[in-house]
Amino acid sequence: MLEHEVEILLVEDNPDDEELTLRVLRKHHLANHIQVVRDGAEALDFIFGHGAFAARDVQRAPRVVLLDLKLPKIDGIDVLRQMRADERTSTYPVVVMTSSKEERDIIETYKLGINSYIVKPVDFDQFAEAVRQVGFYWLLLNQPPIQ
């Protein structure tokens, strides 16, 4: 897969959630251009074109970043903060997908300009439906900022 084709950046440290998310996206043919990163540092590498992602064009935003908040190394809110502080990445569409319903997370991430906040349902049917809707909306319906 070529870096510039990435449509979804999935930032997810839980391999089960990763597999279940990919399964749902695949089922709906939404998983062709997806990049998975498994901690905050790797997410920043992708976003800013460092390390393994040095070949990536930072100006080309993915259609959506699915961001978990509790991540190893650098947590999701810090990833978000750094992304928003850089002009090249400040308009990347970000959907927080997390297990937490904590109000302070919701308020803080909205203040950092997230585009949506989704609490991952425990129930798989509901989870699958949430992932499907997010995928369809951001990949097919939403008009991204001009590239």
Added chain:
Amino acid sequence: MTNSDPASTAAEPAGTPLDGDAANALRRAGEAEFRYLFMNHPHPMWVYDLKTLAFLEVNDAAIEHYGYSRDEFLHLRISDIRPPEDMTALRRHMASQRVGLQKSGHWRHRLKDGRLIDVEITSHSIRFAGRAAIVVSAQDISDRLKAEDEIYRLNAELERRVEERTAQLEAANRDLEAFSYSVSHDLRAPLRSVSGFAQVLLEDYAAALPPEAQRYLLRMQDGARRMGQLIDDLLAFSRLGRQPLVLRAISPTAIARQALDMLEAEQRNRRITITIDGMPDCQADPALLLQVYVNLLANALKFTRTRDAAEIHIGWRAEATADGAERPVYFVRDNGVGFDPRYADKLFGVFQRLHAASEYEGTGVGLATVQRIIQRHGGTIWAAAQPDKGAVFSFTLGQGEMDA
């Protein structure tokens, strides 16, 4: 004060012309009276020579208090009753002696037996027996200082303890918050794995699985769903104690109606008679009072499920308080299955359930939540019931926030 002769003599009308002898007699009588006052003054007093610092006269209280005889006193100088380390301060003080009345403040004196006492000194410059002298009144403040020290020490101790407790509470609160944050994040993900991969098995391997295996997978999913609900309820319950109350004058009647609207699904296809009284306004947090009515009414609807004709009464009554005033008691009554009053104290505990989960679903957090909300409003809640004869939940609301 005194009935002695000098006193009556002093009452002679002023301005009466007197001959020399009479005037001298009167002066002597007056001197005797003032000497009498000095000698019997309840605080230690003395007169000392401003130049030599020698005691010229002492009163009875001084003799009594300091332990020296009059004779001994008259052979001492005022520096002799000071501890040596105070001499510099005394000399500085003597150099700044002013004429007239002077409050010299707090000093230490040494008694004959060696004990040190704290005294407050007031003095006045006088002429005594033809010499420049100072008359001194000393008040022993040792006991007062000791008491003040003790109060100060106790206050400091109390303050230290309050600080310590506050720090402990803050630490406990931080721990609790970190705990619930972690629960909220970490405890659900594994449940999603259980529920999710059970679903994967059902979708991808249905053909290979006998019906019984498929049924077990469904039960696993059901268990995961219930635990998810339990975690949500518990987190909401623990958050209750932390979020601040927003008290407003609100109508419980309107809140109860709103709660019933939210429970529309539970009322569908059932014969239910619901009576709502017009209730007096109360001071409460609207969102939390709504939660109270939602939980109480959800219970009422749940436990009347087996009734052909369910009856729910949402009302109030006035109850006399101990101080003779009246306060409203709000209640929700139903004709449902009720409960055994022997277990009434278990009703409001977290995770406590009086019915089998197979009969009546629930996580056992609902009434605990209700009680926590009522307590935070400074009110109380109680329940009365008989098995199979319905239940009534009554509660009061206080005037303001109480610590839960």
